[in-house]
Amino acid sequence: MRRRPLEKSHSHPQEPLCVTGRELYAAALRSGRLKREELADAPCVLDLGLLAPDPAEPATLLPVQPSTALGRLLQPLENRILHNRKAAVALTETLEPFMALSGHDPASQAVTVLDGLDRINSTLDQTVMECQEELLTLQPGSGRAPYLLEDALRRVEPFFGTSVRMRTLYHHTARHHPSTLAYVERTMPEGIEFRTMEQLPERLIIVDRRAAFIPISDDRKIALKIEHPGLVGYLAGVFNQFWSLARPWSEATPAPVPSGITSTQLSIARLLVEGHVDEAIARRLGMNVRTCRAHIAKLATTLGSGSRAQLGYLIAQSGLLDTPGS
Structure with missing residues (x-):
């Protein structure tokens, strides 16, 4: 059976009912009926079953009560939720007996692989949010993109005026990067300490000596979250060694060596x-x-x-x- 032209797919916003559809449905509820041809620009009203043909006059549509329509539309969603809930219970019951077998090796949970920038950032956000004492950051490169510095500012702002000590290491070249300069000028008065070095290893973030983050792929889209106390303590020691050799931000960059070579x-x-x-x-x-x-x-x-x-x-x-x- 061929569909009427007014029922063809129509470009709508990503919502159940477009603006025109809302107006027409409201008009139908107020007047008790609507002519079918008025829905040419709002087929979504019919798609949702908010109007039904008048048995006595098929060209006229009658409004379905919102409570009736809502119950019918929610039913498949509730069925899906119930199905997913049962699946979750089944998975839990299946894997629960094996949890005791792996409980003897706490070190196996000490390193978590974070695959993808979204997971890395969300995990980092949550961990930094729980910081109480110290935040150490090693940021190699000549400077960071403005959007990355905005993320960094968002993470550290809650600690302004608190007892949390924050230290960041950059390359010397970051001293000439406009966005990094603006970030340092904004945050240094709030207590963040900055130093720079000629050479640095890869990126490193340490939170409270209990968790460390390091990248393990060249594009930095895969990272490790390390929670083993020994490993985190070792990395914190490496950071402190670099920190002791680094130049405070307030000190000028070194002058050229006698031969004219910088x-x-x-x-x-x-x-x-x-x-x-x-x-x-x-x-x-x-x-x-x-x-x-x-x-x-x-x-x-x-x-x-x-x-x-x-x-x-x-x-x-x-x-x-x-x-x-x-």
Whole structure:
């Protein structure tokens, strides 16, 4: 049986009843009837069964009482909820006997794999929300995107004016990143401490020495939440070691070394001699590869090198790496 043109699918908002449909249904309730042709732009009223044909006059539609329509529409949803509830009970009864078998190994629950940014962020939000004493953050890179800094501000704002101590480590290059500068200016007066270093490992967040978060994929879309006391304590010790070597944000960046080579180029020289490729050097120093290669080119010009192999030799022979503190 062919459908009438007024019953064809119609583009509607993501809601059960469009604005036109609401107006027509209200009019039908007030007047007690509605002409079928008036529903050409609101087939959703018929789809929901809010109007029914008048047996005596099929071209006229009669309103169905809202309570009647609601009961009929809710019934399949309630059936689905009941089905899911029964499925949940069945799963619980199936797996409950095995829980006792795994209870002897608490360490197995000490590391949780978080797959996907949504799960990482929601878990991190919940854990940070429960922070009571200390929040340690290691953020490598030349600077963080504004939306990431907005997330960071949202997480730490509840601790402004409290006894929670918050410390954050950045690369030196973050001192020149506009969004990061704005974030530091906003939060430092609230008690967050900032320091920077030339080189940093991967991202690390530690909450109250009871939970730590680290990425385990290059795109940082898979992370670990670590709750083993020994592991978290070790990572906190690593953070404190970096912190003790880092430069407070209020101190100026280091001046160039006597030969005219900057401290950044000195760090690059050290990593070149160690055999690191450009991409690895850029990642270690929190800069993009193009900037890293520009520094390498300046090094080569300063030392008079004509090739990559010669540059490594000249760095080793120049005595640059013998500079105190290098």
